[in-house]
Amino acid sequence: xxFGVVSCTAAALAGGTGEHALLLVDPxxxxxxxxxxxxxxxxxxxxxxxxxxxxxxxxxxxxxxxNLDAFFGYMAQTGIRDHVDFVVIMPxxxxxxxxxxxxxSIGCPAxxxxxxxxxxxxxxxxxxxxxxGGLVETSPNRYFRANNVTRGFDxxxxxxxGKPSTDPGARAYxxxxxxxxxxxxxxxxxxxxxxxxRSVAVDGTFPAxxxxxxxxxxxxxxxxxxxxxxxxxxxxxxxxxxxxxxxDNVPVGRHDALGIMTGIANPGILTEDFSILPGAICDHLTSxxxxxxxxxxxxxxAWIAKGASGSxxxxxxxxxxxEKFPNARVHVWYFRGMTLGESLFRAAKGLPFQGLxxxxxxxxxxxHIPVVSVPDAxxxxxxxxxxxxxxxTTSHPTGAIDHYELLVDGVLVDTVAFGGQFNLDTAAxxxxxxxLRVLAxxxxxxxxxxxxxxxxxSSNHGHAITISPTITSGxxxxxxxxxxxxxxxxxxxxxxxxxxxxxxxxxSLSPTLSAYGSTLGAGxxxxxxxxxxxGGRRVRTAPVVLDISTAMGTPxxxxxxxxxxxxxxxGDTTAVVELPYDHDNDAESLTFQVLSGPSQAxxxxxxxAYRIVRPMAGASGEDTFTFQVSSxxxxxxxxxxxxVYTPCQSDIDGDGVVGLTDLAVLLSNxxxxxxxxxxxxxxxxxxxxxxxxxxxxxxxxxxx
Numbered sequence: 001x002x003f004g005v006v007s008c009t010a011a012a013l014a015g016g017t018g019e020h021a022l023l024l025v026d027p028x029x030x031x032x033x034x035x036x037x038x039x040x041x042x043x044x045x046x047x048x049x050x051x052x053x054x055x056x057x058x059x060x061x062x063x064x065x066x067n068l069d070a071f072f073g074y075m076a077q078t079g080i081r082d083h084v085d086f087v088v089i090m091p092x093x094x095x096x097x098x099x100x101x102x103x104x105s106i107g108c109p110a111x112x113x114x115x116x117x118x119x120x121x122x123x124x125x126x127x128x129x130x131x132x133g134g135l136v137e138t139s140p141n142r143y144f145r146a147n148n149v150t151r152g153f154d155x156x157x158x159x160x161x162g163k164p165s166t167d168p169g170a171r172a173y174x175x176x177x178x179x180x181x182x183x184x185x186x187x188x189x190x191x192x193x194x195x196x197x198r199s200v201a202v203d204g205t206f207p208a209x210x211x212x213x214x215x216x217x218x219x220x221x222x223x224x225x226x227x228x229x230x231x232x233x234x235x236x237x238x239x240x241x242x243x244x245x246x247x248d249n250v251p252v253g254r255h256d257a258l259g260i261m262t263g264i265a266n267p268g269i270l271t272e273d274f275s276i277l278p279g280a281i282c283d284h285l286t287s288x289x290x291x292x293x294x295x296x297x298x299x300x301x302a303w304i305a306k307g308a309s310g311s312x313x314x315x316x317x318x319x320x321x322x323e324k325f326p327n328a329r330v331h332v333w334y335f336r337g338m339t340l341g342e343s344l345f346r347a348a349k350g351l352p353f354q355g356l357x358x359x360x361x362x363x364x365x366x367x368h369i370p371v372v373s374v375p376d377a378x379x380x381x382x383x384x385x386x387x388x389x390x391x392x393t394t395s396h397p398t399g400a401i402d403h404y405e406l407l408v409d410g411v412l413v414d415t416v417a418f419g420g421q422f423n424l425d426t427a428a429x430x431x432x433x434x435x436l437r438v439l440a441x442x443x444x445x446x447x448x449x450x451x452x453x454x455x456x457x458s459s460n461h462g463h464a465i466t467i468s469p470t471i472t473s474g475x476x477x478x479x480x481x482x483x484x485x486x487x488x489x490x491x492x493x494x495x496x497x498x499x500x501x502x503x504x505x506x507x508s509l510s511p512t513l514s515a516y517g518s519t520l521g522a523g524x525x526x527x528x529x530x531x532x533x534x535g536g537r538r539v540r541t542a543p544v545v546l547d548i549s550t551a552m553g554t555p556x557x558x559x560x561x562x563x564x565x566x567x568x569x570x571g572d573t574t575a576v577v578e579l580p581y582d583h584d585n586d587a588e589s590l591t592f593q594v595l596s597g598p599s600q601a602x603x604x605x606x607x608x609a610y611r612i613v614r615p616m617a618g619a620s621g622e623d624t625f626t627f628q629v630s631s632x633x634x635x636x637x638x639x640x641x642x643x644v645y646t647p648c649q650s651d652i653d654g655d656g657v658v659g660l661t662d663l664a665v666l667l668s669n670x671x672x673x674x675x676x677x678x679x680x681x682x683x684x685x686x687x688x689x690x691x692x693x694x695x696x697x698x699x700x701x702x703x704x
Contacts, residue, residue, distance in 0.1 A: 015152060015441060015449030016203070016339040016364040018045035019407060021086040022075070024055040024121075027578075027609040030476075030586045031182045031189050032090035033521025034550065035196075039088070039179060040499065041524040041545075042196050043362060044453060046410030046435055048078050050499040053576055054608050055092045055117060060099040064131070066604050068124050070612045073574030078500075079411040079657045085155040086175045086341055086361050087121040091182040091192075095292055095356065096315040103353055104136040108319035112137050112353050116290065116315045119352035121176035122345065125155075129171070138323040138350045142171045145346060148235055148332050152447030153342045162346070175341040176352075177361040180304065185292045187301045189550075198278035199309040199340075199360040204369040207258065209277045211236055211243040211331040212251040214262035220320050221285045222263035228328040229261075241335045250274055257282070258365075259331045260303075269302035276307035279365035281340060285325050289313025290356035300358045310340040310359030312348075323350030337367045337396075337446045368396035370440040370450030372404075377436070378456045388422040392440035392450065402443035409435050411657060413700060426456070428700070431463040431488070432539040433528070455542065463488030467529035467541040476518040477553025477584045480546055485510045486531040486539065493532040493566050497540075498525060501578045505565035516584040517548040524548075536568035536646050555585035559634025562627060564641070571619040571645035579609050581629045581636070588631040598623040598643055619645045650681055650698040658698040666695055 023045065025036040040050060051074050057063035075081035096114040103112040115123075129135055145151065145162025158170035180192040187195075213229035216222040229245040236243035241258075244251075249267040251257055255275035263285035276282060282303040288294045290313030292301075300311035318324045330347035334340065341361025348355060372392040392401045406414040406422045408429060414422050422438075436456050441449045465486040474480065486494045486509045495505040496513040498520050504513040513529070520527070525546045531539040560583035569575040579592050591607045600619040604612040609629075623643040629636045652662040666679030666687060673679050673687035681691040 015439070015447055016362050016367060017439060017449050017451050018043035018362065019049070019410065019437060019439065019451070020083055021045055021049060021088050021362060022080070022084045023050045023088050023090060025050060025052050025090045026054045026092055027052040028054070028590065029091060029093070030518070030521065032092070034189060034523045035179060035192055036090050036499070037521050037523035037525050038193050039090070039196055041526070042200050046407070046437075047500045047526065048080055048410035049084070051576060052499075052501055052578060053610055054606070055089045056094040057097055060097050060102060060115065060120070063097050063120060064127050066612055068127065069574050069614075070576050071121070071124065074576045076573045077570055077575050082156065082657070083412050084174070085153055086177065088361060089117055089121070089176065089178045091180055092117060092178075095178065095181050095290065102130055102133070102135075106136050106138055108137060108321060110317035110319065114316045115353050116356035118176035118178045118357045119355055122173050122352055122357075124174060125172045135351070137353060138321060141345070141348050141351050142169070143173060143346055144327070144349045148329060148336065150333055150336045150338050150444070150446040151346070152338075152445065153345070173345075175345050175357070175361055177341055177357045177359065179360065180358070181292055181301060183292060185295065185299050185301060187304050191305050195304050195309060196360060198307070199363040202279035202309075202365040203363065204367055205365055207277055207279065207365055209242065209256040209258035210254065211241065211259040211335065212254065212257055212261070213243065213245045213328065214250060214260060215245065215247050216249050216262060216264045218264045221265065224263060224285055224320050224322045224325065225261065225328050226263070232328040232332055235332045236335055239332070239336060243331070259334065261326070261328060261331065265297040267298060269298050269306050276303070278307065278309065279340075279363050280308045281310045281330060281334060281344065282306075282308040283312045283326060285320075287314065287317050290315050290358060300356070304359060308359065309363040310344065310357070310361065312344055312358065313356055314354040315356055316354055318354050321350075323348075324355055335366050337364070337444075337448060339364045339367070367446070367448045368394050368399065368442070369448060370394045370401060370442055372438055372440045372450050372452040374438050374452050374454065377454050381457045381459050382426055383458060383460045384427060385423055385425045386456075388424060388438065390422070390438045390440065390452065394442050394448070396442055396444060396448070399442040399444040399448075401440050403441055405439040405441065407437040407439070413657070426458040427460040429458060430533070430537040430539045431459050431461050432465055433457055433542040434540075461488065463491070463531060463533070463539040465494070465529055465531045465539050465541050467544060469544050469546070472544065473547040474517055475549045475551040475553035476516070476522065476586050477555050478517045478548070479514055479584070480517065480520075481512055481514040482527070482529065482544070483512055484529040486529075488531070488539070490534045491531045492534050495530045495532065495565060496527055497530050498527045502565050502567075502580050503527070504563055504580065504582070514582065516582055517553070518584055518586040519582050520546065520548060522548045522550045532566060532568075536644065552586060553584070557633055558584070560590060560629045560631050560636050562629045562636040562639035564639040566642045566644060568644045568646050569613065569615070570648050571615045572648070575613045575615075577611050577613045577641060577643070579611065579627050579629070579641070580639070581609060583629075583631060585631070585633065588633060590629050590631050592627055592629050595626045595628060595638060598625045600645070601643065613643065615645060621645060650695040652677065652679060652681070657700070658695060659700060662695060663699070666691060
């Protein structure tokens, strides 16, 4: 079972900006919803980069069949696959996926039986290798490199020996990270929001301080790495930094730690006298640093509570095997400008079966972040084609700006070389407000990126929509209501959306829409009104940010409400379909039950607030299924989800946009191909001029 489309050359390198991260949010967990709101706002992550889906599964088979199918399907449906490199997991209900019997041993008496939740997503493009039975606990991570060369990460690039390659052994990955664990022995939500704040604030600031390599008396745990310490200290100093090799468990009496590497079960993270600076990577090599269901040994969460931005630990007994832990070069790469996630993953010589990457992977204190401006960005309502002329500079002593990337509503729509202009046809998008971003990427191997974030209002098709909130702050039991007015032809539904998911909907053109604070989650919740047109195009208002406190408020005791709506999905790939609801009591668990299924698709997803929808071959037109939601307060009425299948026939590679890759596939199989995967878009058994015309007519337009 293969997932993803990869190449040996980078398309949109990670770079550390929020556009490259996909957030996974369990919609049943209040802490996950809160931290998703907070992290999205802090990192200014596009709304489309938030997926409300339970990240975990009962076992690895279920994880592959459901979670990964939904994960890749969501990216294809939304058109963001080509630039998602990081998978950031909000607090889930488990920190691992059960995976016994899949990975061979090379001598550790404790067999691999768990995959860390971050590692499971990191390895989502090598499922066939894992299920094929040929991997062992030290099988190599092909992004690892045994030198100090930085290398910007790209999830669509095949790596071998730490660099892009066409070698048959080359592999592609994501960088998965667990933002935080809030269960037993984990972090509090407050500790995690503080970690987010300091991580964002330290980006690109080049803080002064020292990297500490600690050689302990525990020869088993320390001896795995401490022979490398003198060389790595010398490396950091040669690059202009400060590093020390000390003989102790932690740097007692030091208050300038930019990073700490040690090896001992209980280093005294929270009790010893030392200080960690914002952005620091700290880890202690031991068996159960990320095994939160065992109380012995200090946990990675203690480093975050102390002030670090990231750590690494294992989710079960790993034995003292070097490939399972970060190499001492992690701090060298970090100091040279890579992100926290890139540095930790590049430092893992072996695949992260048991290794949990913990914290904020986008942190980049030592990156020369390009400064970007767009002087001719639109300031009023626009129509037709507009020109955008970006400008950017970098402080990197040997680097220069290489190219610019243009994103509209979180979707990559164009790339131009440095000095180039974008010509954006606003008529290709719906009327109303659009998120507009320009990324500048430098020409170093680290491929560091900076961004300009703005917006534009378009008017090409005669549609308009407004939103007026009654209040913008409250608690979890507060009912937030919005007066919405939409106008124009062919509007089928008016909705309230939050991070891209539908919360409320109405067939009226002037409805009052609402949501309780508990439905949206605490923190800065960003909502918009949206008018849905019959062809799937959407018209949106500018966002409204609600300040929702963590206070429970006074729940009404009423049963939850289920809400009907329409969902346009591509008929050729899996979709994640939300089940809109409203309820004012975060303390009550909710159960979602499908009462009648669709006739042209199958459903999966348990009893949570979404379903994984798999359209059958040839699915077309409209389809429906019904559901209701229940809690201790009662059961809702029945709601109907109307699925509208909108095949994106010309999107051959399934990345959500008809682009150059699709054109290349078609041309390479011209007059010889016979399948859709080869470019036969109209399904007549031949790749010909008709298929080419269909592709060109949809070129550079995101799928609906």
